[in-house]
Amino acid sequence: MDRGMQRNSFYWLLFIGAAIIEVYFLSITLQYPMIGMNAVQTEDNRFFVAEVNEGHWGDMHNVEVGSEILRINGRPADEHLPLTKLSKIEKVSQMTLLTPDGESHFYTPYRAQVTYQIIYHILLPLSFFLCCFGLSLYMYRRKHHLRATEILVLFLLVMAIAYQAAPASSRGDFLSRIVNGTALMMTPLLYLQFCRVYFRSFPMKWLSSGMLSMLYGAIIAATGMEIASYYYTFLSEYTARIQLAIFLIFTVLIGIFLLKNYLQMKHTAFHTILKTLLMGYCLGFAPFLLLFLVPLLLLGEPIVPAELTVAFLLFLPASFFYLMVSERLIDVDYVFHRLKYYSLIAILPAVLGNSIFLFFESDLDLRSKSLLFVIFYGTITLFLFLKDFLDYRLQLKSFSEKYNYQSSLYRFSQKVKQVKKVKDLTLLLQYEFEDVLHVRETAVFVMDRESFISCEEKPHLKPMLAASGKLWKNVAHSPGDVLPCVDGYALVIGMKKNMYTLLWISPKTDRTGFTPDEKDWMRTLCYYTSILLENLYLIENLIGQLDQMIDTDRIHPSWLSKMLFTISERERSRLAKDLHDTILQEQLFLYRKLDTLRNELYKESKSQLDDSVIKKEMNTLKEHVLDSVHLIRETCNELRPPFLAEIGIGQALEHLIQRVQLSANFRIEYHLDDRPTDLDDEAAITIFRMIQELLNNAMKHSNATVVQLDVDISPSQTILIRYNDDGIGMEVNSMKNYYKHMGIYSIQERVHSLGGETTFTSTPGEGLQVEIVLPYLSHRIRHEQDVVDI
Known part of the structure; x- marks a missing residue:
């Protein structure tokens, strides 16, 4: 194998190894918060x-x-x-x-996992790794013959692994700590090696090979110290700071070399390339150094968490990728001068904004004050940097097409995305009318079907509106209608029960009438507003109900519990039907085919050969398929009780108890009311689920020997369920912890959804007693309640 093929194999193995390491670190991060x-x-x-x-x-x-x-x-x-x-x-x-x-x-x-950790420990590192891994693959496949590409691939993979290893290292994984520290220290040196190879034909000065070897020796020593800390625990107090200090020294040293070479080549044709690298280097490392590493080493506490600052490292592969694949570079001088100019301008407003904020919030610590200034300064600089682009876009959309009604509708639809209140929506609508139509005045008022006018916003308009209202009396209106007034027009923008919400607009300032295009625009805008108003009214009504519920110390209203459990049962039913109609039928078909094949083989073996092995294997397969069919059928029964409506709640409960008795370690003594009932389907499934949950809870937690169950269904009065076991019992107060007792919580909520009451009695070692009282709900009563609700 020649040298080229060996190098190619090495880098493909490097890609595979990086992917394996990434999977390992990611599994640690996912497994442990x-x-x-x-x-x-x-x-x-x-x-x-x-x-x-x-x-x-x-x-x-x-x-x-x-x-x-x-x-x-x-x-x-x-x-x-x-x-x-x-x-x-x-x-x-x-x-x-x-x-x-x-x-x-x-x-x-x-x-x-905590939401914060999902974002900064999983999503961001994984995205960074995929980005670096993808760039590495792309550049290696495109320009693998270049030595600079090979070093760049190694740099990107090491940097990505260092980022992904950090969350796993923070979780105490020793291998991750070693890889994270070593990869972090190697990152600036690999960057330097790339620059040396990329600019080797230019008269630039970098570190000598001997000095570079010494720096790698420092990395090896620090890594050896990290490994030794596993056996000598007192070293663990110093290894992290030593590694961070080495990284800081390397990063600053290489930054000095970059700046020195840039100043040397400033007046050559290569200054744009060097400036691009310098900007990418500063944007990638500066936030991590200035906001995390230096404050940590000097003050013992960072200004910004490492998870945020490390994300800026993406500027490094971005700058490399840009240099490697771009044939025409952007004007870096323009960007650099603009950035420098706006950075200077942003200092004064950032200081003023920070000072004003601290005047009202003077009890912040130094870290919070520094972070606040960074936010002010960065936001202002970014806004100023994008000012030219934003000005052009905003002028094009908002000013040059100001009188284009289609543009106005688009602008209005963009603004209402932030509206949360009815008052804000009406104010926005008034502003749009005044701005586009140039009317003198607008006002929002309310009118009932008897033409009673209420205009709290501008009382002086009430006489004129009352006189105009007589013209509209006993006439049905719909959103978007334009109604003539004594002075101006009124437009219907909303309806709520017997009340109309209208927008009054005065005549134009130039006393001209409204054109057909303007009237179409008004109708469209009012109709759109009516939809928004209806949604806002519904939201406000829902919020009012929730506020009332909170004031009365209720967890949530019964209709919400009922809705949630109805949705749950529908989903269970759908899933059970899908399992029964697909997987179960396939299993039955497979079972029949195996049985037929087994019989045919048995006939052939009697006449031709005695193949006992095949028959044994076929019998084994048959038993496995039968077990699978039984398991799927049991799952379907758990998701949706079979034939509950056909056989009635009594027989369904009896089948449930018999099935539980086969696998339970306790004896079940039960009495079920077998009188015929017209029990509502929702009430029947609720009773079934509650008893199912009680029995499941007994099997999992109670350690009981005897469980007593009594179900009394009285069509004229109530449904009474009594449960009693002689298990280990529990503290009733601990049942407030819903996450530890989700079964008990589910029972309480199901009873609450039907307007019933639940009583739990238990002490440790004395078993558990549950009494549930439900109102009797037949199909007829349920229908009457639904009619009343409508």
């Missing part, structure tokens, strides 16, 4: 929570500082490596803590 807690070890080998970092899992779950760590992942705390080696509580799937007040808490943070 970042707990964000540090621990301290006492002399008697006990571990206590020493710090809970803000915004991570521990903070979200209110873990108390000072809590003792008893067990992690089912083992004693002193056997958990991230805890003993790094004093970090990470890579946790199960954890038992003892709070300072003596309460024991069991946590299961396995795969319980």
Whole structure:
């Protein structure tokens, strides 16, 4: 194999290895949320929570500082490596803590990702890796014969791996820590190597090969120290800072070389290329250095989290990709001078804005003040930088076509996206009419079917509107109608029950009438507004109901519970039907084919050969298919009780109890009311689901030996369900924790949706007693209620 093929094989193996490493780091990040807690070890080998970092899992779950760590992942705390080696509580799937007040808490943070971590620990690193990986593949396939391309591919992959390894490293994975630190320190040196190869034909000065080897030696030493910290834990306090310091020194050193070469080549034809690299380098590394690394090393606390600043590293591959594939470069001097000019202009308004804000919020710490200034300064600079482009676009759309009615409708539709209140919508509509039609005055008023006028906005118009209202009396109106007034016109913009909402507009300032195009525009705008008003009224009504519900200390209204469970049952029914009509039928068909084939083979074996192995395998396949059919049928039965409407609630419950009795470790004593009923389908499925949940809860948690169940259905009065077991019981107050007792919560909500009551009685060791009282709902009563609701 020649040298070229060996290099080609090496880089393809590098791509595969990078993908494998990425999958490993991503799996660590997905599997374990970042707990964000540090621990301290006492002399008697006990571990206590020493710090809970803000915004991570521990903070979200209110873990108390000072809590003792008893067990992690089912083992004693002193056997958990991230805890003993790094004093970090990470890579946790199960954890038992003892709070300072003596309460024991069991946590299961396995795969319980926090939204913040999903964005900054999963989505951003994965997107960055895919971007770098894609750029590497594209450039290597296009220009793999160039040495600069090979180094650039290596740089992009190492940088992407360093980014993806950071979240896994923060979770206490030791391999990720080694890879993250090593890759981070290698990033600036690989950047330097790329520049050396890319500009080797130009008279530029870079680091010598000997100096470069020394820098790589420093990386090897720091990595060796990181590995040694696994065995000598006191080193872990220094390794991270040493690696960050090395990265800072390398980055600043290479930045100095870039700037020096740029100044040397400033008046040559290559200054644009160097300036592009310099801008990409500064935009990529400066936020990480100035907002995270330097404050961390000097102050002990960063201004901006690393997850945000590292995202700017994308400017590095972007600048490289641009140089490698672009045949015509943009005017970097223009962009650079504009950026420098607007950066200077933005200083004063940023200082003023920051000072005004701090005048009202003077209790912020230094980190928050610095972050606030960065936000002000960056926002103003970005806005000024895009000013020319924005001015051109805004003038083109908003001013040069101001009197184009189609453009006005588009502009109005864009503005109403931000409207949340009826008042804001009407004000926006008035402004649009005054701006486009040049009318003197507008006003919004309300009129009922008896022509009673209410105009709180401008009371002086009420006499004129009242006189005009007599002209419209007893006439039905619809949105968009233009009604003549004593002075001007009124347009219907909304209807709510017996009330009309109208917009009054005065005549034009030049006293000319409205053209047909203007009237069409007015009707269209008013009709569009009426739709928005209707939606806003519905939203306000819903918010009012929710506010009323909150004021009365209710979790949510019964109609909402009923709607949610109805949707759930419909989805269960659809899924059960799909399983029955597709997979189950395929399994039955396969079973029949196997049975036919088995019989044919059996006949042939009697006449020709004795192939016992084939018959045995066919019998085994047949049994597996039967098991699969049984499993699918049981799943369908769980999703939707079979023949509930046909056989009635009594027989359906009896079948359920018999099925549970086959797999349960307790005896079920039950009494079911078998009187014929006209029970509503929704009530029947609710009763079935509640009893199913009670029995499932008994199998999973109760450790009971006897379960007693009594269902009494009285068509003239109520439905009474009594449940009693002799299991381990529970604290009734703990049932307020919905996430630990979702079955109990589901029962409560189902009963609430039908207007019933639930009573739970239990103490630890005394079993559980449940009494449910439901109103009797027949098909006739349900129909009457639906008519009343309508």
